[in-house]
Amino acid sequence: QVQLVESGGGLVQAGGSLRLSCAASGRTVSNYGMGWFRQAPGKEREFVAAISRSGITLYQDSVKGRFTISRDNAKNTVYLQMNSLKPEDTAVYYCAAHGLYTIPVDPGKYTYWGQGTQVTVSS
Numbered sequence: 001q002v003q004l005v006e007s008g009g010g011l012v013q014a015g016g017s018l019r020l021s022c023a024a025s026g027r028t029v030s031n032y033g034m035g036w037f038r039q040a041p042g043k044e045r046e047f048v049a050a051i052s053r054s055g056i057t058l059y060q061d062s063v064k065g066r067f068t069i070s071r072d073n074a075k076n077t078v079y080l081q082m083n084s085l086k087p088e089d090t091a092v093y094y095c096a097a098h099g100l101y102t103i104p105v106d107p108g109k110y111t112y113w114g115q116g117t118q119v120t121v122s123s
Contacts, residue, residue, distance in 0.1 A: 002027045002112040004095045009117030012085055020080040022095030022114060030073040033098050036080045037107055038091035045094070047105040049080060058103045085121045092116040
């Protein structure tokens, strides 16, 4: 069992930055692939970024060059650095973990989820 708790969301103006954190407990995140997803009102949950156990990263096209996912295994924490934020980035952001050796973009492949943190970008 892995418990995930997100933090770092908030209200920011367009062009600003936020860093989301996902703190894990119960198991070490080094044993899992980790991902960030987001869900805007009335829309399906969508893949944002993921990092494999070995540190390989994958991003949704719309966030490439703006968002960076990283992991600190010593702190058992995964981060999502978000720069040059746009109003369309507004959503609830979720951290998730899986035990696969791939980098899935399908949320159904992830086993553990956090409760989410709200990110609102004003224009």
